[in-house]
Amino acid sequence: MNALVIYLLLLKATATSFSGLASLPMIRDDFVVKRNMLTDQQLTTAVVSGRVGPGPNGIYVVSVGYFAGGMPGAVAGLLAVITPAFLILPLMYWIGAKAGAPRVRSAIRGVMLAAAGLLLAASLPIARDALTGTVPAVIVAASFVLLSFTRVDSAWVMVAAAAVGLIAKVMK
Amino acid sequence: MSVVSQHADSVLMTSKPTLTRLATVFLRIGNTTFGGGDPTMAALQRELVQRRSWLTAEDFALAYALARITPGTNVVAFCVAVGARILGTGGAIAGALGESLPAAMLAVLIAWGYESLRANPFAMAMITGTVAAVAGMMWASVWLLVRPQIRGSRKTIRAALIFGASFVAAWKFGITPIPVIGAAALAGFLWKEE
Numbered sequence: 092m093n094a095l096v097i098y099l100l101l102l103k104a105t106a107t108s109f110s111g112l113a114s115l116p117m118i119r120d121d122f123v124v125k126r127n128m129l130t131d132q133q134l135t136t137a138v139v140s141g142r143v144g145p146g147p148n149g150i151y152v153v154s155v156g157y158f159a160g161g162m163p164g165a166v167a168g169l170l171a172v173i174t175p176a177f178l179i180l181p182l183m184y185w186i187g188a189k190a191g192a193p194r195v196r197s198a199i200r201g202v203m204l205a206a207a208g209l210l211l212a213a214s215l216p217i218a219r220d221a222l223t224g225t226v227p228a229v230i231v232a233a234s235f236v237l238l239s240f241t242r243v244d245s246a247w248v249m250v251a252a253a254a255v256g257l258i259a260k261v262m263k
Numbered sequence: 264m265s266v267v268s269q270h271a272d273s274v275l276m277t278s279k280p281t282l283t284r285l286a287t288v289f290l291r292i293g294n295t296t297f298g299g300g301d302p303t304m305a306a307l308q309r310e311l312v313q314r315r316s317w318l319t320a321e322d323f324a325l326a327y328a329l330a331r332i333t334p335g336t337n338v339v340a341f342c343v344a345v346g347a348r349i350l351g352t353g354g355a356i357a358g359a360l361g362e363s364l365p366a367a368m369l370a371v372l373i374a375w376g377y378e379s380l381r382a383n384p385f386a387m388a389m390i391t392g393t394v395a396a397v398a399g400m401m402w403a404s405v406w407l408l409v410r411p412q413i414r415g416s417r418k419t420i421r422a423a424l425i426f427g428a429s430f431v432a433a434w435k436f437g438i439t440p441i442p443v444i445g446a447a448a449l450a451g452f453l454w455k456e457e
Binding site: 110176179 | 325330337367388394422441455
């Protein structure tokens with residue numbers, strides 16, 4: 092697929108979300124549901140690829156671009172991650188003063204809640220794929236609890252989950 | 264103005280590094296700090312404000328706050344703002360690329376490796392484990408987004424309604440994200456928290 096189209100689709104998702112994974116529902120909608128350019132499994136792999144390494148979690152968008160269009164797609168993904176970041180410059184120079192206004196903050200909080208609702212909806216197909224037995228169910232629960240209630244690094248959770256998956260396979 | 268305060272000003276105004284040195288700091292901190300945005304921004308604060316005095320604490324705080332309301336990945340926006348404050352346009356580009364390029368290359372390497380490992384049952388067992396962890400991680404993200412808004416009954420009801428309506432709109436009715444986000448922003452704007 093055309094790298095420019097990939098860039099524009101990914102930019103639409105990154106430019107309308109406010110944290111790493113909040114762009115996931117829109118990306119799933121465009122790439123998995125509407126265009127069948129990615130499978131849910133590839134999308135999940137992309138998310139993992141952004142989590143196991145250092146750097147921002149939103150970098151998974153680069154892997155989405157790679158799955159959709161090879162190396163040109165990956166470059167499109169990187170540009171889609173970087174482009175909206177430059178919006179902070181005009182913000183810094185003239186909107187800085189207004190960010191504390193109660194109504195603006197209230198609207199931003201509303202967007203955060205919508206992001207959470209959309210994320211939950213997007214997680215259900217992934218959870219359905221993942222929950223194939225007792226071991227995955229334990230991993231889902233443990234990863235939720237660890238990442239919600241402790242300060243443990245998410246990269247270690249991914250490594251531990253891979254190790255548990257491997258051990259379960261070897262012991263079978 | 265006294266000599267002392269002039270001196271204090273010059274300390275406050277910070278010194279300017281070369282572009283290469285600034286880019287090196289972004290590369291090193293941005294790509295050795297695991298765990299996403301907040302730990303990275305904390306590490307950069309130590310490095311840029313305390314250790315090297317390239318940035319004032321006030322500019323750090325402004326960049327940190329504005330990064331939250333900038334669309335996209337917060338920490339990349341943060342690095343753009345901080346880079347621009349220190350060295351203008353070149354610094355902004357150094358911030359954006361230093362923070363994202365190595366991580367992007369690693370992510371593609373992992374994604375590429377996955378495709379060639381798919382035939383291996385042991386590699387697949389590990390991937391199946393991480394897929395389960397991703398499901399848990401997404402629920403943790405949901406919780407972390409919602410949790411700060413559960414405070415007091417009025418606020419909680421408001422949060423539950425916006426969150427619930429967004430979920431139902433997407434899951435039950437298949438409404439795409441942009442209208443859902445737009446509606447939630449409008450609801451938040453019209454229905455103030457307090």
